[in-house]
Amino acid sequence: MEELKREFTNIFGFATQDIRTFFAPGRVNLIGEHTDYNGGHVLPCALEIGTYALVRKTAHPFIRFYSKNFPETGIITVSYDDLSYQDKHGWANYPKGVIAAFQSFYPIETGLDILYYGTIPNGAGLSSSASIELVTAVMMNELFEQHIDMLELVKMSQKVENEYVGVNCGIMDQFAVGMGKRNHAILLNCQTLAYRYIPVAFNHCSIVIANTNKKRGLADSAYNERRSTCEAALLKLKEHLNIESLGELTSEQLEQYDHLLSPIEQKRARHAVTENERTIEAATALEKGDLARFGELMKQSHISLRDDYEVTGLELDTLVEAAWNHEGTIGARMTGAGFGGCTVNIVKDEFIPSFIEQVGNEYMKKIGYEASFYVVKIGDGAKEITGEKEMSV
Template identity: 80%
Template sequence: MMEQLKEDFIALFGGVKEKVRIFFAPGRVNLIGEHIDYNGGYVLPCALQIGTYALVRKTGNPFIRFYSKNFPEEGVITVSYEDLSYHVKHGWANYPKGIITAFQSFCPIHTGLDILYYGNIPNGAGLSSSASIELVTAVMLNEVFEQNIDMIDLVKLSQKVENEYIGVNCGIMDQFTVGMGKLDHAILLNCQTLEYRYLPLEMTDCTIVIANTNKKRGLADSAYNERRATCEAAFLKLRQHVNIESLGDLTSKQLEQYEHLLSPVEKKRVRHAVTENERTKQAANALEQGDLFRFGELMKQSHISLRDDYEVTGTELDTLVEAAWKHEGTIGARMTGAGFGGCTVNIVKDEYIPSFIEQVGREYTQKSGYEASFYVVKIGDGAREITEEKEMRL
């Protein structure tokens, strides 16, 4: 595939392959700890071996040329350094444009660039394609212009771009996982302090299977903003009585003591945030003890909390997850991402994967009318340059 991408680059921009460099940033899936990153709690994601490739070459031109193989109908998008502002007409290219704009604070860039992007993350699946294109661009600029910027700073830069340039008020989990992922490991991340540790995710006889509802997440953005605002309002009430910096600091016992301060809806939302945070820490302990079945049970509890207390699942996600729970090869299953469509994450015994896909897919279609897509994925490393040696292993 690397050779084909280089040929595509040369066919599009001309020149020779030898001067083209290749970078990669993964997608990510969150195994447990949903709607927690903006509440200052713990999350437990991992990077995937699918993601976004960026091929780049310096030029002598005073502009940047962007092209995506995923959006060929948009052709080559040419942008001058004199105007790197957000433009709706530039669509997907606003993500790398935002990174280039932010990167100017580290290193003023005037050298021309030709960049070809290709992503094999399923569109709209909630596996962080936006964070992937942000980090692959940030790492690319860091290496091409030899800035030696720490990965954590590139992660923070990418989140800032998504918040302020793109206008999506996301937490830091996506960018952190894409930048800091590690092969065959999950990351236990404290979203308040950015303290983290890697946990071996040894799945010798099972694999992660992503199931996409293929339902457009029409309510996800508005519901996300609403849930976030509710949690922030509840936090302001609680912090007047409890010494906490975020809902991630609150315990179930403290919530029980002070829940009378909250409205019924606030109480449900906070209960999810608090119990999900506790579940995530328990899940980390289960991984460290090699107890994948306990981990799977915590995934189930997470989905139930997201369904009943946070109310972000919906018919399609519930149908997919409940079908997975009934299958004999399932170790754990839950929704992942913002909710109201998107994906479920499942840990499935290898020998049962074909029947899992067939049976769960059939039941989902019968009950929902949609056809699910399934992706068997492996855990991978974070954003990086693809060298000749690594290319040989792909």
């Protein structure tokens, strides 16, 4: 933190006093993939890696943004008179959108200097965008004493990503980043926003994230196509069933009515429905401490994403299959939108070094370039960092 404060003063000038520090985590989804926009359940957790924001009020009528992760963009200066989305501002559009949302109901008359620093690997699919949105939302809420509760900040951040940035994401990412709790996952019903914290006791096991390091050129168009196919299936089913989302269906109901759907709609809907059921069962398994069952459900999740939803691809399948073949693996699956990004693995602590070596070697041999591995811990949601203990995160 002291190093970041020194960097802040080097970039923006003046002394280190009056600088406030905020943090928002990244997130990983343990199970429940492509269920959020289908009105189903997800089981994400916040991570100890994330985004820091150091901020100081100024007398200037503008905001100055700087990112340690993108030093090549330099200082981006934005007037309060024009907070519109601009391609040239790149990463800064995410916090800019949040500040614009605040300005719409609270007239901001104070300038801001903001330094961002993210410890989430770029392009890993661990919600760096939601992290920067929530760290900015919490920062603005505290700086200007707006007393908005976290759930409303979560909804605001999702709205910014949907309407300002133009990414049609569900609410899971922002919810996990804002509402995370150390050593707990969140079982969230994405349709009703009912949720409960599930204690995570991975005794002598850890979460290992494996990044394919593949550029995900297909992900956006494939995501939109999967989403529209599920919406088309839902419309057909609603003519015969009193439902508002695929997440309300059981496997038995879908089987009874799947003759109404095209073959591709059957596959996509089957994943949405069965993944929702797996997620609810996985939460129960975690509560009971049944890691073996949890790991089996992770495997079933990946198979469904591979065969029914068809969003995995060679890189993700290679990482997951290598993990399944390792003796220290409890469970492994792709996580995120797919076509690249990461896998999430539950690995026995004593086997982590050999897991990284063996899975990494298999991947290199088949794909031709390296995967990256991160051993992560479950942390808290977005907050201001005020004490020395918290500052060592």
